[in-house]
Amino acid sequence: TTADANAVRGNNGIYLSNGTVGATFGNRGFGDKEGVVYRAGLYDDQETLRPIPAGHIPNIAAPKPDEPYRQTLDLKRGVLITEYDRRTVTAFVSAARPDVVVVHVKGATKDEMTSGTADRIGNSQAIPGAAGVPTRYVCADYSYVADAGSTNSFTVIYALSEGATEQSAKTAASTAVQFALAAGFEALLAAHTRAWEARWDAAGISIDGDPEAQQLVNKLTFDLLQSVRAGGDHSVAPEALSGNFYKGHIFWDADIWMFPALLAQYPDAARNLLDYRYKHLPEARAIAKSQGFAGADYPWESASTGKETAPSGFSTERHVTAGVGFATWQYYLATEDTPWLKERGYPVLSGVADHFASRAKKNAASGKYEIKGVYGPDENKGKVDNNTYTNALAKYCLEAAGKAAKIVGKPINSKWAEVAKNIALPFDKEKGAYLARDADELRSTKQADGELVIYPARLPMPQATAEKTFDLHAPRPIKTGPAMTASMHALIAARLGRADEAEKYFRDSYRPFVRGPFVLFSEKRTLDRCVFTTGAGGILQSVIYGFGGVDFDNWDGIAKAPVALPPSWKSLTIRGVQHEGKRYIITVTKNGRTVKAQ
Incomplete structure (x- = not known):
């Protein structure tokens, strides 16, 4: 029992994943019969992440509404254990085998033991891609096999694989299942556990008190x-x-919110998010060119093509591009991986800098470079001029690109420093604080905006200015x-x-x-x-x-x-x-x- 009112809300299942396959498990330790799984990067022709039917679910009775059950999520091992009616169900999405989900049942009845012991033939389907993306094929294969020498336990091996052809997808899924079967449940669990324990042993956060x-x-x-x-x-x-x-x-969420959290302790995992951006650098360049700008301009929403998929209006939320440049430079600062910077990081960072140097236009009267008609993080406001967070993060990228160019021995665009030094950063002298944008009415906002110039934009400012800026904006979000x-x-x-x-x-x-x-x-x-x-x-x-x-x-x-x-x-x-x-x-x-x- 619990006094937490939220405890009875939102328990729609436990999410387990390995970064390739994601699945949700219910109160009997399996997915529901209607359940689906997802595979990273598998989008359909509407650029929507495609749900894949989970296929055969063992015929195991779920706990009755009033029947007690015990469910434990073992974070150290990445394993979900469900116990009810003398059954123990152990489930995990293998951290050692990217395509494989494993469910083991101990305490099954005789009928349950014989209800699905035959191997199943994998079901495949074609996933048409968006324009310019070839059709992919996905295959869900599984096997339901009694444990050797046991009369009451069995293992379900489920594999979700994809390929360029139907046969290649089927072969990949079948191979994954057969390898897993040959290893057996205990070996699969041990390999999965070792992978998770290695992560926890390498890094962690301890809070005393x-x-x-x-x-x-x-x-x-x-x-x-x-x-x-x-x-x-x-x-x-x-x-x-x-x-x-x-x-x-994929939104700014990846580069600004998730990436830094991974970077500090797990830079190899964080790098995936940057490699996605590098993979779609050609599309970002095409977006910038289509608007009449230089460099690379990343979409507010993207999927498999790297093209803009956001509704109109939101596509002008240009701080996403600055966020990509920010994450790229942060990775280099953390790792000092110069070969990576030269091959992948610098092309992205210089593309971002070239874009903002092109997009920012000089105001003849003030001498400041302005970025007009963009959405800031406060999306409720719509398009604004000189969103301070966008401009501050653009400044960060422009300066970082100059430093990166020296490291990798590339010529420096002279306009980077000029724009960075003179970019418009709306400031209220009377309040001693940065505003969120031009003509900031200081009304309520959807979420943090003006205060983001302090972090993550890291705009240099005196302590007193930072405090006044924070105090001005912190009460504003709804x-x-x-x-x-x-x-x-x-x-x-x-x-x-x-x-x-x-x-x-x-x-x-x-x-x-x-x-x-x-x-x-x-x-x-x-x-x-x-x-x-x-x-x-x-x-x-x-x-x-x-x-x-x-x-x-x-x-x-x-x-x-x-x-x-x-x-x-x-x-x-x-x-x-x-x-x-x-x-x-x-x-x-x-x-x-x-x-x-x-």
Whole structure:
């Protein structure tokens, strides 16, 4: 029992994934008969993430409405265990085999043991691509086999594979199933467990004095990690592979909210999100050219083609392009991977810089470069002139491109520095604070906007200006807005040294949105779609970059940065922070912050 009103809401199943395949499991440890699974990057001709029927579901009776059952999500191993009516169902989406889902049942009845023991032939279907994208074929194959020497346990191996031809998809799925069958359940579980334990052993976050926050951070880290597979080139949608809300499209959520949360401790996983952007650099260049601009301009929403898929109006939300450049430079600062910068990072970053140098137009009267007619993060306002966050992040990219050019030995576009130095940044001298845009009426906003010039845009400013800017904008977002605003407020407050305020925002960033008992995170207070990886990234950033003080732009200054640990926390330890190929442990107490080699 629980007094948490949210505990009875939103338990629509437990999402498990390996970054390639995502599935949701119900209260009997299986998906429902109508259930579907999703495969990363598999979009149809409408550019919508395609749901694939899960195929055969073993004939296992579900718990009755009033029948007790016990369900445990083991985060350390990435395993869901469901117990009811003398049955134990163990399920996982293999972290060791990208196409494979495994379900093991112990305590099955005789009828259940014989209801589906024959191998099934995989069902395949064609997924027509959008214009210019070849048709892909997907095959769902599975086998339902009794465990050797057992009269009451069996294993279901499910594989979801794709290919350029129907036969190649079938062959891939069949091969995945047969390899898994040959290995057996125990070996599959062991390999999957080792993969997850390696992640947790390499890095982690420990909060002493706040079990609630500790559980939250563990679960949200798990949700982000399971939604990306190192070595791929797929990005992460706002609700990952749990469904196709927002059509499974890629937004600024990936580059600004999720990427930094992964970068600090798992740069190899974070790189996937950048490789997706690099893969679609030609399309970004085509978008810029179609508007009469130079460089690369990334779409507000994208899927398999890399083309703009957003409704009209939202396609002018140009801060998404600055976010791509920001993430690219952050990756280099964290890793100092110069070969990567030369091959992939610099082409993207210089493309972004060329675009803003072309898009920003000089105002003859003021001498400032202006970017007009764009949406800012406050989408309720519509098109505005000189959204300060957009311009500040463009400035960051223009300056970063100049630094990157020197590193890789490329010529520098002289206009980068000129625009960066003179870009319009609306400022109220009387208030001593940056505004959100030209003609800012200081009314309510959909979400954080003007305050984002402090972070992530990192616009250089005196402490007093940062405080006045934050105080001006923090009260503005509406209370029914998306979850990530409060986490950014917590981060900024912490960086300003305001411990009590930071803790309040931190609690506000998750308590109205979490659905118990599995810490299912919803985008909005009123909704129960509960795998909002954007919000997960925001909260983890508040811990890592806010309370933890991690700053790849000023690594040497981390130990000296203001300490604003929540009063209820005794200490915060962040293991496995990677910088220039080495791992570090950052420890924060009320007395200060230390950085030491791991």
